[in-house]
Amino acid sequence: MTSIHIDGLAITYGDNTVISDLDLTIENGEFFTLLGPSGCGKTTLLRSIAGFIAPARGRISFGDRDVTGIPTHRRNIGMMFQDYALFPHLTVKANVAYGLKARRVPRREVPGRVAEALERVGMAGFADRHPGALSGGQRQRVALARALVIRPSVLLMDEPLSALDTKLRLQIRESIADLQRELGITTVFVTHDQEEALALSDRIALFRSGTIEQLGSPTEIYRSPVSSYAADFIGAANVLPVSVSQDAVHATGEHVAVMLGGTELRGVRRTELAAGEAFAIARPEHLRLAVEGGSHDATVTPIAGEVIRQQYLGHRQQHRVRLADGSVIETSEPASAPGFAGGDRVTVLFPVQNTLVMAS
Known part of the structure; x- marks a missing residue:
């Protein structure tokens, strides 16, 4: 398990400062949610943790390791996206195996690890299908298996449930929660859906215009909002x-x-x-x-x-x-x-x- 430490982080696009002087610690094994409306900076922060966006200043560390200048493929992160990001020409098992091959995992280990990952997400019977033959919920389960198979130190999720209908969202949400707790992977989850945040999180950072409006457990944020913005965003008020x-x-x-x-x-x-x-x-x-x-x-x-x-x-x-x-x-x-x-x-x-x- 790995903690995440963010110290004095600033992210700018030209003259526009998206995140300014942010300090944040995400604990080992924590399910941590970045919550807020579109344009508030939550996805920008996630992408900076992943290494897709370089900060203007500040530092990001995984445990004691400073990863600020380290490229994405060397940070040992698993990533889930809203649009699945599966290769349509590859089978399910080939999609899941892709990250292992990119990391040069010994060939003899790959089939067993792929089978184990697919079993964990309930997709063992779909290994030879292509993504086009799967439902949205099944594709997202494959994406989850692909993120977990590399045994990441940190799991990052960028609104992975927003493209699913209500029933599927609930099913995948429960699967994510169960697997995260079983494996104990430090997880950062981005969403604009307050119900998802309340249901899944150990702690929530509610974002507003690039700053954290309130940080706390779901119970703390719901019962003791620090502002009318926090009260109105988390639940009905x-x-x-x-x-x-x-x-x-x-x-x-x-x-x-x-x-x-x-x-x-x-x-x-x-x-x-x-x-x-x-x-x-x-x-x-x-x-x-x-x-x-x-x-x-x-x-x-x-x-x-x-x-x-x-x-x-x-x-x-x-x-x-x-x-x-x-x-x-x-x-x-x-x-x-x-x-x-x-x-x-x-x-x-x-x-x-x-x-x-x-x-x-």
Whole structure:
């Protein structure tokens, strides 16, 4: 297993700085995800780790080995791409064997290692087929076998699931997770899909304009976002503009009371606050609806609203509600919870502990 150390990394394209002075350590055997929207720098960082892009400054090390100036083929990495990158004229077993031959692995070892790799990904019965005779999911399994057969120190994946349909994505995602944990290979995974990141990762680096907005475990990033950007990108979130008074700024303790329009909203202080504008963040699954004027306890803030839309999704139901100040929020509740139709007057219950208040 190999750790990855990135120190003061800067990557530029002409006058455009894509990544600036990045420091990051990826631990031995870790499944580490680079998450963010298109153009945020995550793929650029992955390609720099692979050796495809030379940094303007900084250093990349695999363990104690500085690989910054070492070409890609000498870094002992396995690579999976979005478009499979298989040779169409070669059979499955020849595609998987290609990396071994390029590394001059003794010829007598090649058939056994290829068979083992194909067995691991459930493709042992397809060794003599060509890529054109395979489904998208099967081609990606072959690509995974080809990446693993060389026994890499580091496995790099550039949005390998984005070309697959939903069912196949789930199947391949589970295969990747199982194999990574079984083999213990340090893995860097690039995606813009927050569900993939949450499901697969030991840690996630959420990127924003070439910098890391937040770094942490899936639980940390989901439950304790450091900004409205992080909260909105990881999962669904209701982001509400609120105002902070001087009294609220100087209040002691983690709880804080802010104003949502003309209504007091209580929550947890997530960042340092100044008087003026701020955000309150509440996830749809944390909110509950009650009949207008119903009873409640001190653990929630009740805010009046009107249902705009209700959707029944089988296991859950979702409501869109317009609050008294005009803000529109989403709620997500179990299917067994009371349902409300469009036009119903309701009370939205904001749990104090799950309403996060942070600087704008």
